[in-house]
Amino acid sequence: MSSCPSGNNQQSASLLWTADSSFLNGVSHHKQITMGVLLEYEHDYQYHDHDNDSNDSAYDEDYFGDLHTVCDKQEVRSFAGVFLPVIYTLALVLGLAGNSLVVFIYLSHKRLRTLTDVFILNLAFADLLLLFTLPFWAADAVNGWQIGTAACKITSALYTTNFSCSMLLLSCISIDRYRALAKGSAHTPARNNSRKHRIIMCLVVWGIAIVLGLPDMVFYTVRVQHSSERYTCRAVYPHSMARAAKATLEILEVSLSFILPFLVMMFCYCRVGVALSQAATAGVHGGRRWRAFRVLIAVVGVFLLTQLPYNVVKLIKTLDVIYILVTECDVSKNLDLANQITESLALTHCCLNPVLYVFIGSSFKMHIIKLAKHWSQTGRGYRHGNEQPAIEISLKSATQTHTNSSSGNEDTSTFTI
Amino acid sequence: METQSSTMKFQILALLLLLACMYPSIAQGYYENCCLKYVTGIKKNMRRNIMSYRVQLTDGGCNIPAVVFKMRLKKQLKPKSVCADPRSDWVQAIIKELDEKNKRAM
Numbered sequence: 001m002s003s004c005p006s007g008n009n010q011q012s013a014s015l016l017w018t019a020d021s022s023f024l025n026g027v028s029h030h031k032q033i034t035m036g037v038l039l040e041y042e043h044d045y046q047y048h049d050h051d052n053d054s055n056d057s058a059y060d061e062d063y064f065g066d067l068h069t070v071c072d073k074q075e076v077r078s079f080a081g082v083f084l085p086v087i088y089t090l091a092l093v094l095g096l097a098g099n100s101l102v103v104f105i106y107l108s109h110k111r112l113r114t115l116t117d118v119f120i121l122n123l124a125f126a127d128l129l130l131l132f133t134l135p136f137w138a139a140d141a142v143n144g145w146q147i148g149t150a151a152c153k154i155t156s157a158l159y160t161t162n163f164s165c166s167m168l169l170l171s172c173i174s175i176d177r178y179r180a181l182a183k184g185s186a187h188t189p190a191r192n193n194s195r196k197h198r199i200i201m202c203l204v205v206w207g208i209a210i211v212l213g214l215p216d217m218v219f220y221t222v223r224v225q226h227s228s229e230r231y232t233c234r235a236v237y238p239h240s241m242a243r244a245a246k247a248t249l250e251i252l253e254v255s256l257s258f259i260l261p262f263l264v265m266m267f268c269y270c271r272v273g274v275a276l277s278q279a280a281t282a283g284v285h286g287g288r289r290w291r292a293f294r295v296l297i298a299v300v301g302v303f304l305l306t307q308l309p310y311n312v313v314k315l316i317k318t319l320d321v322i323y324i325l326v327t328e329c330d331v332s333k334n335l336d337l338a339n340q341i342t343e344s345l346a347l348t349h350c351c352l353n354p355v356l357y358v359f360i361g362s363s364f365k366m367h368i369i370k371l372a373k374h375w376s377q378t379g380r381g382y383r384h385g386n387e388q389p390a391i392e393i394s395l396k397s398a399t400q401t402h403t404n405s406s407s408g409n410e411d412t413s414t415f416t417i
Numbered sequence: 418m419e420t421q422s423s424t425m426k427f428q429i430l431a432l433l434l435l436l437a438c439m440y441p442s443i444a445q446g447y448y449e450n451c452c453l454k455y456v457t458g459i460k461k462n463m464r465r466n467i468m469s470y471r472v473q474l475t476d477g478g479c480n481i482p483a484v485v486f487k488m489r490l491k492k493q494l495k496p497k498s499v500c501a502d503p504r505s506d507w508v509q510a511i512i513k514e515l516d517e518k519n520k521r522a523m
Contacts, residue, residue, distance in 0.1 A: 070485055070498045073448040080448065219477070227450040235477045242475045321480055327454040336448050 071329035076336045077228065084141040087344040088134040091351055095131040098354030099124040105358075116176045118198050120357050122205070123169040127350040130162035134347075144230035149222045152233035156220035160253070161213030166350065167257045168205045170303065171264040173357065178268035212256060215249050243321050250318040258311040265303065269296050299356050302349070310346035313338050451479035452500035459486070459499065464511055466490060472503070484508050 102124040112118050136147075136155045145152055219235045237245045276292050317335060320326045326335060452473055459467075466488045473483040484503045487496045501508045 070450045070500060071453050072450050074450075076448040223478075225449060237477045239474045239476045239482070242477055243480065246477055324480055326480075329453060332451075332453060 071332055073227070073333060073336065076333050076340075079337060080141045080340055083340060084344070085138040087347070088138040091344075091347050092131050092134050095127060095351040098351060098359075099127045099131070102354050102358050103128070114176070114180075115194075115198055115201065116173055116180075118202065119169050119173045119176065122202055123166060123173070123353055123357065126162045126165040126169060126209075127353055129158060130166065130347075130350055133159045133162075140233055144225075144228075145222050145233040146231060152222050153217050153220050156233065156235075157213040157217040159213075160216045161209045164212040164253070164257045165206060165209035166353070167261045167307075168209060170353075171261040172201065172205060174265045174268040174299075178271050208256070212253065219245075247318050247321045250314060250321070254311050254314055254318075258307050262303065262307075265300055269300055272296060295356075295360055298360075302352055302356055306346050306349040306352070310342040313342045449478040452481060452483035452485060454481075454500065455483065455502040455505075456499050458507060459501070459511070463488070464514075467511060467515065468496065470512060470515060473500075484512065486511070 103121065106112065106117065106121045106124075112121065133155050136151070137159075139146075216235070219237055220233060221236050222231050222233055223236055224230070225232045235246070273293065273296055276296075313335070316325075317339065320335070326332045467486045469487045471485050471487075473479050473481075473485055475482050482503055484501045486499045486501060488499055490497055501511075503509075
């Protein structure tokens with residue numbers, strides 16, 4: 001689609017758009033527009049025009065260019081109708097498998113020994129709830145929304161609540177891992193205080209996430225899209241405050257769902273990394289430290305890889321809402337496509353969380369081996385080496401003079417690798 | 418053996434879900450057709466080609482308020498939609514003319 005400057009100079013050669021050269025040669029005083037945006041689903045107020053005399057009007061048709069017509073997003077909608085169901089189906093299958101396995105293992109075999117274990121279990125629940133909303137969004141992209149306003153509000157709120165909760169829980173996990181290092185100098189709390197502490201922490205996390213989901217509950221509704229005459233589930237703001245409300249909510253979401261978790265993770269895991277470096281002086285085998293480093297790098301790297309592009313696009317769209325930056329149709333369409341792709345990439349974090357936070361851990365591997373041995377008729381005596389206590393001891397020895405392995409196993413939050 | 422069986426089951430499930438999602442042939446989404454900027458003016462002899470108008474609201478789907486005039490052009494097979502600033506006097510005048518014309522038609 002060609003981009004031409006707007007102007008009143010009808011004699012300018014830059015306004016020539018006609019592709020018919022023979023017609024151009026034949027007509028020297030009239031300029032024709034042969035390309036234009038075709039809109040077939042305009043739902044307009046219809047008026048009857050009885051004046052059919054338009055012989056002279058053709059003379060000025062070149063006055064309008066694509067810059068001043070409605071930006072047709074049909075190709076964006078077509079792409080969404082194909083791309084989103086594929087991505088959502090894959091995410092749903094993989095995510096359900098991984099997170100369900102985590103929940104099953106924790107609830108049936110593995111005791112919730114540390115605060116990190118509690119957070120990981122909550123993370124699996126949040127990811128499962130988020131994944132359950134994906135079939136609705138896929139159907140929305142293909143068919144439009146056909147199940148009513150209440151379902152629209154609930155699904156939107158669930159999506160935002162669980163997405164935010166997932167990000168906040170990642171922060172809590174990194175805080176708890178860092179706290180495990182600094183805990184040597186602190187007094188160990190009693191068991192009942194620890195249980196109460198866990199409940200309070202989880203309530204705070206879910207409370208913040210629910211608050212973040214409330215705007216979606218309020219603003220999302222079902223509207224008829226005028227260009228396609230289909231129902232869509234989308235945010236509808238009072239148009240006196242639409243831009244301010246939309247921009248504020250987007251910035252708030254970027255801050256609490258990406259910037260805050262990222263800063264917390266960077267701070268905590270850098271401290272853990274430093275502690276791992278100091279563990280070298282304690283004589284711990286290099287292979288185990290390197291493996292711990294790889295876990296840290298994988299956790300932060302995957303977080304950045306999946307969340308950073310989406311939040312950058314989100315920030316650009318927010319700036320566009322505030323300052324009306326995008327005035328070209330192609331730019332607007334490319335921004336919408338980028339939004340679809342990066343949001344789908346951000347969703348893959350739900351599928352990767354079980355791998356990053358659970359399956360990498362050696363203690364979880366032992367439970368999976370026990371489970372597999374229990375289910376299979378042929379028993380296997382193979383077991384993993386006793387790596388976990390060594391890593392725990394090395395981390396403690398870096399932060400405290402005396403190591404009490406008995407109390408550590410009982411109450412200390414440990415860095416499980 | 419079990420792992421391959423599980424993988425195959427997941428693949429079959431994924432394929433079925435994919436087919437179910439792909440069954441409807443018309444693909445639409447919430448990405449609205451919006452005005453991104455305004456035309457500076459429409460000459461008077463062109464205004465009689467305006468057939469109808471609609472109002473674009475800033476309710477979350479589009480970023481700017483606009484009036485979209487649908488115009489019948491002699492050489493075009495399809496009507497052409499032109500975006501105009503609803504705060505302009507000339508736009509208000511055209512809307513008034515269309516409303517009055519509509520009243521006379523009824």
